[in-house]
Amino acid sequence: MVKENEVAGRLEWRVNMPNGSSRILAPESRETCSRLQSLVMGIVLNIKAFLDKAWNLAVNEPKKVVHCLKVGLALSLVSVFYYMRPLYDGVGGNAMWAVMTVVVVFEYTVGSTLYKCVNRAIGTCLAGSLGIGVHWVASQAGDKFEPVILQVSVFLLAAAATFSRFIPTIKARFDYGAMIFILTFSLVSVSGYRVDKLVELAHERVSTIAIGASICIFITMILCPVWAGTELHHLISNNLEKLADSLEGYAAENFSVDGSKNVHEKDSSKRLQGYKCVLNSKAAEESMANFARWEPAHGKFNFRHPWKQYLKIGASMRSCAYCIETLHGSINSNTETPEFLKKPLNDVCMRLGTTSSKVLKEMSSMIKTMKKSTKLDILVDEMNSSVEGLQNALKIFPSYQHIPTPDPGTEEAPNGKEEPSLKPTALSLMEIVQMATLTSLLVEIASRIEGIVEEVKELATQAEFRDESSMKSKQTQTKINGNDGNEHEVTMKTLQKV
Amino acid sequence: MVKENEVAGRLEWRVNMPNGSSRILAPESRETCSRLQSLVMGIVLNIKAFLDKAWNLAVNEPKKVVHCLKVGLALSLVSVFYYMRPLYDGVGGNAMWAVMTVVVVFEYTVGSTLYKCVNRAIGTCLAGSLGIGVHWVASQAGDKFEPVILQVSVFLLAAAATFSRFIPTIKARFDYGAMIFILTFSLVSVSGYRVDKLVELAHERVSTIAIGASICIFITMILCPVWAGTELHHLISNNLEKLADSLEGYAAENFSVDGSKNVHEKDSSKRLQGYKCVLNSKAAEESMANFARWEPAHGKFNFRHPWKQYLKIGASMRSCAYCIETLHGSINSNTETPEFLKKPLNDVCMRLGTTSSKVLKEMSSMIKTMKKSTKLDILVDEMNSSVEGLQNALKIFPSYQHIPTPDPGTEEAPNGKEEPSLKPTALSLMEIVQMATLTSLLVEIASRIEGIVEEVKELATQAEFRDESSMKSKQTQTKINGNDGNEHEVTMKTLQKV
Secondary structure, three states: OEEEEEEOOEEEEEEEOOOOOEEEOOHHHHHHHHHHHHHHHHHHHHHHHHHHHHHHHHHHOHHHHHHHHHHHHHHHHHHHHHHOHHHHHHOOOOHHHHHHHHHHHOOOOHHHHHHHHHHHHHHHHHHHHHHHHHHHHHHHOHHHHHHHHHHHHHHHHHHHHHHHOOOHHHHHHHHHHHHHHHHHHHHHHHHOOOOOOHHHHHHHHHHHHHHHHHHHHHHHHHOOOOOHHHHHHHHHHHHHHHHHHHHHHHHHHHHOOHHHHHHHHHHHHHHHOOHHHHHOOHHHHHHHHHHHOOOOOEOOEOOOOOHHHHHHHHHHHHHHHHHHHHHHHHHOOOOOOOHHHHHHHHHHHHHHHHHHHHHHHHHHHHHHHOEOOOHHHHHHHHHHHHHHHHHHHHHHOEOEEEEEEOOOOOOOOOOOOOOOEEEEEEOEHHHHHHHHHHHHHHHHHHHHHHHHHHHHHHHHHHOOOEOHHHHHHHHHHHHHHOOOHHHHHHHHHHHHHO | OEEEEEEOOEEEEEEEOOOOOEEEOOHHHHHHHHHHHHHHHHHHHHHHHHHHHHHHHHHHOHHHHHHHHHHHHHHHHHHHHHHOHHHHHHOOOOHHHHHHHHHHHOOOOHHHHHHHHHHHHHHHHHHHHHHHHHHHHHHHOOOOOHHHHHHHHHHHHHHHHHHHOOOHHHHHHHHHHHHHHHHHHHHHHHHOOOOOOHHHHHHHHHHHHHHHHHHHHHHHHHOOOOOHHHHHHHHHHHHHHHHHHHHHHHHHHHHOOHHHHHHHHHHHHHHHOOHHHHHOOHHHHHHHHHHHOOOOOEOOEOOOOOHHHHHHHHHHHHHHHHHHHHHHHHHOOOOOOOHHHHHHHHHHHHHHHHHHHHHHHHHHHHHHHOEOOOHHHHHHHHHHHHHHHHHHHHHHOEOEEEEEEOOOOOOOOOOOOOOOEEEEEEOEHHHHHHHHHHHHHHHHHHHHHHHHHHHHHHHHHHOOOEOHHHHHHHHHHHHHHOOOHHHHHHHHHHHHHO
16 A cells, blocks of 8 residues: 655655545654554564574474373363263363363473372372361351361461472472462362362362373373483483583594594584583473482383482582583683693693593493493593593603703804704793693593592492393394484494494 | 380380280280381481471571461461352352462562462463353354364464473463463363353453452562562672682682681681582572562662673673682692792782682672672772782792702701702692692682673663762761661671771
């Protein structure tokens, strides 16, 4: 409708009216128009950006899309209760609680769904029976005291249950249950004032909740289940890999000869930043370990798999990541180490970086495959000998430099081939500081990696990782059948190392 | 009833029967008895430990106890709806939703309560109107298609809303709202199949939710409100203080003369560990900043207080804490620095540690009082000059040691007063490494503190901190009136520094 005409060098806006005539727009209208246009454009762009983000999320994590479909399915299933009269009448018109249970209880991982189901069941039953008890006591006390007793009991129990949610042990396991307890107790003891058929009502509520919960558990465990335990397991092993990459990338960038530097250049910045994931994964690890506890045996994990040990590994990994972070910080320091010191130390530093990162990678693959590694001890020994090598290099290395000085008594040779005499000149501490810091951080990182090794070995013992003796034969098998990409890759890597 | 008798060196158990006779217990019964006893004792001890823990929590954080009482009060208030017939009839017997709203929505901080109230209101209204719309469309489509349309719409909308909860921006602000949307939409569109009075029902539900929400908001904001913003503000300023203490304690422990070491000894370990709080506070900071956004103006904070800037300060504090953690790790390194190097460097390191910690403390008090500090720049300059001092010391210091060597040509003087001649002996790098690492970590920490200074200054600009010019007069006033402990302490410290 709006047209832009250029008439004799002057820009004007025309609006075509429905009757065929056209009208020139006044400047204010034009301004409003363009403002509206830019506003609409802004909104459209925003929505586009949002949709792009959502699309990327969906493409990168298809599991989450599957979860959404599972929620939809569970709700559709539970709503069947409304459409089929026998079912609806069977639960006395209380199908609402089944829908509510599904919406509230259905979570991303199996563990968190089970946690909520169990908590909801315990909380409802406990509060329901207590509520009926209190209601019975109150009804015996006569009309005058009945509301008082009910009010006081609601006040006290709600306050106590709320307080219990602040206690860490309760919060970790029964936070949701405490909330459901308060909810049910208030509803039962208060609504009991009007409704006489309390027990029948309670029975109906419990059965609808059971229906909702069992639909959730069924769907979450049968259709592409996402186990909190498995996620935690992968998170820890991936984080070990990331730490290794970070360390290896750092070593390659700082200590290697130019050749290998180029190989790593393209993905180096991403690899170098890997340690940041480790720094920030504490909350995720804790919640996963918390939910994993509720999960039954699945895949390679028993019911009593030592999930807490993963948290210990996570903690020692973070302590190592702090050191790596500091190491990265010290790259940007502007002091320069003299070349004559750098070259020989670079080799030992590179070796330490590489052996440390190998230890980390070996642990990662050990966790991934859940097999005890005989190579781990060898790699740790290698790392320790690299540490010793570095320390020896430092011990042997004198902190002075041979600087050529012209001997005043002799004439300079005309062809310049005669070597000038060398005089040892002490370095100032400043020139050594950066190299010293790098080396001692590398040594510190190696000692923290040993801490991780301890924890991983403890996990291997507690979770009864299989011995590696039967590995060789299985490797070949995996290589042939290998339809699991990850496992295949790990095997390939292990073979390459050998 | 159970007695322990020692008869002729033999121990036997007797049970006194009600009729006065007594019977010797057989060994199995005794075992059962003692097992039962130890079981009961174990349970009692466990309960006692649990109650002790709860009591300590209550004593240390009385605010949390107050919160519990507030929840009890809100529930008692809302249950009045059940007891007063006019009110009960006014909401058509739907008082249940008010109770449920109170239980689900009442949170510890004002911000999180508001977040849940607003989310619940938006989610309910949006889903309610959409549900009624879909229900109307379905009812037009005839009996055959009605359930299909309803089912499909529930499936699609539930899946879409669940997916939206995975998108970070939605998750941060509307996670709860999305859940309520799914809940309400399912309930409305499905239960609409049976109930004709949908609009009336929706109206009643909205009004009961409004009643519950307003009771929550009223109580949470009037009775000892806990503002998420204020908590975040205190957390950041306390964490700065803890970092300062940690650094100061570290410097005192490692670089000071013995006198000042003793002064700090008793609480040193606690102070040294302060930085650990900073390492682990990311999740708490983020959730508080998230909730603070929902809070109205309160105390010294406007509605649009730059809460996000606190997260930036937190991030740069953590980056500094990583370095301090590495510093602490390197104490336990077993290499020793030669004394002749240690003494002169100790002074400059001590100075750097003290000035750095002063900068942190000044920032902490600046945030606490919300006043721009003129002293901050001076302190930063001091810190930078300490860094320069340290670097100069390192530059000047030669890396060799004068070792006394007996001159073979001269006889030793009999009184031993004649000084032996000194010969410069180069140190190996190993001997310097620890000191070099310490100094370069201290320098790195100082540079990261400058990062914090930048962010704090940005906060001062964004939040329009008051100028310090009017501080002097107010200091005297606070000193006289000072009933606020914290403020008083800060002022005293500031005065001491001057």
